[in-house]
């Protein structure tokens with residue numbers, strides 16, 4: 001993939017008004033510019049030029065961004081590992097990742113050979129395309145290709161394609177839905193599809209106090225409709241479990257803070273007739 005300097009201009013044009021202040025501006029720039037260091041640093045300096053004409057300060061800012069970013073990347077990884085541990089504990093043969101995004105979890109699930117059917121569902125065709133590219137669907141060995149299905153669908157509508165799974169995962173998905181729509185998701189997943197286990201992760205809003213650049217009440221991502229504190233998540237999870245015949249166990253991902261708790265909250269729902 002060929003990146004020329006025009007791409008820097010294109011990136012800055014497309015990012016006008018938001019990229020400069022985006023916490024992940026560096027990752028976004030790196031990805032867009034295919035990790036070509038010279039262009040990435042040009043883009044980043046041009047992005048923050050107006051803010052910090054002072055070079056030293058600019059470099060400090062970049063270093064701080066990088067550190068913040070690394071913490072984020074690390075959290076991503078820790079979250080996926082936590083989810084995988086719970087998936088593995090359920091010894092499933094069929095797993096569906098709901099709101100699979102670009103397929104990072106799918107990639108890891110494929111490595112668990114005892115899982116014979118893996119599905120990724122997302123409402124966004126663009127995300128599904130990214131997943132297909134990331135997983136190199138077109139070049140995937142037949143034995144893996146047979147195990148994997150990607151399909152477009154919405155968690156707000158009952159869908160028979162979601163039936164028959166041992167585990168369903170919802171990793172950082174619920175907070176992307178308007179709160180009133182969670183009732184629809186609840187019906188679709190816990191009433192219609194009824195997998196043996198459902199694993200849900202979502203940010204812990206309390207932990208946001210530890211992100212230096214976040215103002216109080218702000219959310220981690222512009223597309224988040226809500227971020228819950230631990231009590232709220234627990235109430236939601238216990239309500240669902242009680243209404244649909246599941247038990248629920250709460251867990252977390254990432255390093256926990258003594259006062260604010262973990263960065264990511266996690267719930268594992270288990271169908272009660274199965275737990276018996």
Ligand code: SAH
Nearest residue numbers: 099100101122123124127154155171172173
């Ligand atoms: N699970 C992935 C992606 C999280 S981002 C990860 O952890 O990386 C949230 C994802 O949910 C996005 O890919 C978005 O397209 C998807 N999504 C949002 N609303 C949805 C809906 N109603 N049905 C299915 N997917 C949805």
